Amino acid sequence: MSDPPGWYCYRAVPSLAEWDGTAWTGDTHFAARAPDLPGPPPPFAFLRQSWLWWLVVGQVLVIVPGVVSGTTGSAIWSWTSIVGYSAFMVGTVKVMVRYLAIDRLPRLAGLTVIGVVCGAVGFAVAFGLESLTFHHIGVVATLWLTGPIEEGGKLLVPFALLAFGSSRFKDPLAGLYLVLVSGATTGAVEGAEWQARADYPWFHLQLALVRPAAELPHVFVTGFAGAVIWLAAWRRGRAVTGAGAVAFLIAVAIHSLHDGFITLFGVSPSPSRASIAQSMGQAVRLGVSGAVFATGIGIACFLLGRHAARELTRPGAVGTCPPPWRPQIKTWGCVAPVRVEAPAPPVAVSPYGGPPVAAYGPSPRAPVPVPSVAAVPSSVPSLHPSPAAVPSVAPAGEGAAHPSGLPPGLALLAPPPPPPLPPAPTPAAAPPGWYMVDRDPTRMGWWDGTRWSRPVRWDGIAWRPA
Numbered sequence: 001m002s003d004p005p006g007w008y009c010y011r012a013v014p015s016l017a018e019w020d021g022t023a024w025t026g027d028t029h030f031a032a033r034a035p036d037l038p039g040p041p042p043p044f045a046f047l048r049q050s051w052l053w054w055l056v057v058g059q060v061l062v063i064v065p066g067v068v069s070g071t072t073g074s075a076i077w078s079w080t081s082i083v084g085y086s087a088f089m090v091g092t093v094k095v096m097v098r099y100l101a102i103d104r105l106p107r108l109a110g111l112t113v114i115g116v117v118c119g120a121v122g123f124a125v126a127f128g129l130e131s132l133t134f135h136h137i138g139v140v141a142t143l144w145l146t147g148p149i150e151e152g153g154k155l156l157v158p159f160a161l162l163a164f165g166s167s168r169f170k171d172p173l174a175g176l177y178l179v180l181v182s183g184a185t186t187g188a189v190e191g192a193e194w195q196a197r198a199d200y201p202w203f204h205l206q207l208a209l210v211r212p213a214a215e216l217p218h219v220f221v222t223g224f225a226g227a228v229i230w231l232a233a234w235r236r237g238r239a240v241t242g243a244g245a246v247a248f249l250i251a252v253a254i255h256s257l258h259d260g261f262i263t264l265f266g267v268s269p270s271p272s273r274a275s276i277a278q279s280m281g282q283a284v285r286l287g288v289s290g291a292v293f294a295t296g297i298g299i300a301c302f303l304l305g306r307h308a309a310r311e312l313t314r315p316g317a318v319g320t321c322p323p324p325w326r327p328q329i330k331t332w333g334c335v336a337p338v339r340v341e342a343p344a345p346p347v348a349v350s351p352y353g354g355p356p357v358a359a360y361g362p363s364p365r366a367p368v369p370v371p372s373v374a375a376v377p378s379s380v381p382s383l384h385p386s387p388a389a390v391p392s393v394a395p396a397g398e399g400a401a402h403p404s405g406l407p408p409g410l411a412l413l414a415p416p417p418p419p420p421l422p423p424a425p426t427p428a429a430a431p432p433g434w435y436m437v438d439r440d441p442t443r444m445g446w447w448d449g450t451r452w453s454r455p456v457r458w459d460g461i462a463w464r465p466a
Helices: 052-073 077-097 108-137 139-164 172-196 204-214 216-236 242-265 280-312
Strands: 006-009 017-021 025-028 433-437 438-449 452-458 463-465
Touching: 006 025, 006 280, 025 242, 052 077, 052 204, 077 172, 077 280, 077 438, 108 139, 108 172, 139 172, 139 216, 139 433, 139 438, 172 204, 172 216, 172 280, 216 242, 216 280, 216 438, 242 280
Parallel strands: none
Antiparallel strands: 006 017, 017 025, 433 438, 438 452, 452 463
16 A cells, blocks of 8 residues: 655655655655654665575576586577576566565556566567667677667667556556566576677686676666656656656666777777686686676666665655665656745844844744644654644644554644634743744744734745735
8 A cells, every 4th residue: 555645754854745645746845853764774684685685596597507508518508597697687676676665566467577578579679770780880889879779678668658558657666667677677688698699618607707797787777767757757747758868868878888988998899819718717717807897887877776766765665764765855857846945034134234133033043943733642753843832723633643554753644724823822832933824934923922923924035024
């Protein structure tokens, strides 16, 4: 079950963001203070997560056929490495969705099958186009064209479903999952194809050590583009958006640079005899050094993919996921995002040339508390001051449990229309200071401890008497 629409905390910052029931809208509103959220997980906590062991098992299942092919001299054994590449790619998908609520997606198994078909079609399209470019314009040009060809191939069918499919494929999380599975499928087939087509016996083992890590960008870079494309499309209400186009171009540029970079220095992309292992020892040495380099690139690509995927973390996971997976509320696809910041206390310059003084009150440092919108039990850290400390009438139903089961301190529903300003709270209700009027951050009034006076309004330039 997804979290219902409302305003939720999203990071350890004094701000709330709007969730429409499917995705974050991009609108934010200030809060009194930041929520208390857990910090980073303990060291080596990743060892207990399943994605790591999918990667380890997949790598082992890729190496075994490479050893057999090197020992027997038969390339047929390397075709069985598709099992290992598939397991390895499952791990890459799981590391990208481990804090996302993919279990809420309807008919997840069917969506997975569709993603595999998308990847198979993408590989076939890319293989055909790259074969044509290789024979007509050469290997160097083909390497630089792999970006638009392969990224376009992996996104071809998923984007068509976004543009012309049912509402099921417009969900940003469903779109990201489709793209991740499509990229993983392409990576698995490409890795097995590269390993099986090696020309020298021990070259199979060398590629078995390098290719799994080299396939990581197929998932992470394309996943970055997919997350931005689908989230921007959801907010904008159309498939083609400026943010989505920029994300796709970034993925294309990274892919082309990754494949064609060496040609900038006059290095031939064709493997030389010195770079091909002639024995098991050479295969291990060259393979491990290549794997370290490819893993470094893969980690950088993962950080890029996570930067976009974190925007799809649902409100209910904010309190349990590590800080790097909490959304930053990017405005991709937003037409006019609403960002309400905490208002500064009204001030004016002293006519005597002294320091600024309060315009309608005695202190320039007078706090501007925000009325509470949810009663918080004593066991939960409060996001707002106690309702007793704010001269406002609490709306009906405060303190009720959140429909998602979250404690009120971590999930704040959008408040109902505010009641009119009370005539006069009890003298002990709140200390003197500036307070919002009817929860409108552009209207403030001075509470002297007994009664209201000196109402002011922000006109976009300065605070002026209301």
